[in-house]
Amino acid sequence: xxxxxxxxxxxxxxxxxxxxxxxxxxxxxxxxxxxxxxxxxxxxxxxxxxxxxxxxxxxxxxxxxxxxxxxxxxxxxxxxxxxxxxxxxxxxxxxxxxxxxxxxxxxxxxxxxx
Amino acid sequence: xxxxxxxxxxxxxxxxxxxxxxxxxxxxxxxxxxxxxxxxxxxxxxxxxxxxxxxxxxxxxxxxxxxxxxxxxxxxxxxxxxxxxxxxxxxxxxxxxxxxxxxxxxxxxxxx
Numbered sequence: 626x627x628x629x630x631x632x633x634x635x636x637x638x639x640x641x642x643x644x645x646x647x648x649x650x651x652x653x654x655x656x657x658x659x660x661x662x663x664x665x666x667x668x669x670x671x672x673x674x675x676x677x678x679x680x681x682x683x684x685x686x687x688x689x690x691x692x693x694x695x696x697x698x699x700x701x702x703x704x705x706x707x708x709x710x711x712x713x714x715x716x717x718x719x720x721x722x723x724x725x726x727x728x729x730x731x732x733x734x735x736x737x738x739x
Numbered sequence: 740x741x742x743x744x745x746x747x748x749x750x751x752x753x754x755x756x757x758x759x760x761x762x763x764x765x766x767x768x769x770x771x772x773x774x775x776x777x778x779x780x781x782x783x784x785x786x787x788x789x790x791x792x793x794x795x796x797x798x799x800x801x802x803x804x805x806x807x808x809x810x811x812x813x814x815x816x817x818x819x820x821x822x823x824x825x826x827x828x829x830x831x832x833x834x835x836x837x838x839x840x841x842x843x844x845x846x847x848x849x850x851x
């Protein structure tokens with residue numbers, strides 16, 4: 626068990642560019658979550674997967690955002706045509722299928738849009 | 740919609756003092772409650788998870804209590820150390836799904 630891994634740790638991009646983040650969950654975890662956190666706030670839910678199925682998406686996830694989890698393993702979060710308001714920490718978490726289990730978070734990807 | 744509030748927003752204490760961090764939530768129909776720690780620029784580390792049927796949970800110097808009926812949880816940290824300096828967040832899931840609603844956190848500074 627190596628924990629939840631996220632890459633890259635930091636990403637600086639210019640407005641209008643596309644960016645993609647990767648998350649590798651704990652290997653035996655079926656559930657995978659993406660959250661977004663801005664300075665001084667708690668994380669906000671974006672989306673979650675059970676195996677390869679994307680079961681819920683927040684209204685925060687505009688059409689410019691897309692997430693995938695092919696084969697129920699790693700996940701990617703892509704933001705197209707980035708805007709300055711997208712600057713935030715993007716956090717990935719995973720958990721087992723059993724209800725009420727702890728969520729394990731990765732170290733996050735800090736995105737800065739210039 | 741579940742709203743989670745944490746008071747105070749920031750706390751500074753001398754080393755050795757006990758810490759009391761408060762969390763309140765609007766919808767008491769929760770399945771469990773989790774406390775997390777976050778260091779600057781880092782991800783979240785789960786500290787304690789209390790099931791709705793429990794009143795408290797302990798791990799080392801940490802103790803968390805839960806009062807579902809009043810919509811409150813308290814995290815106690817005994818004999819604080821400078822290494823306890825971090826932001827502490829509480830989070831609750833809705834009963835029908837697993838997404839967590841987080842408070843904004845309490846930022847703790849323990850002075851040596």
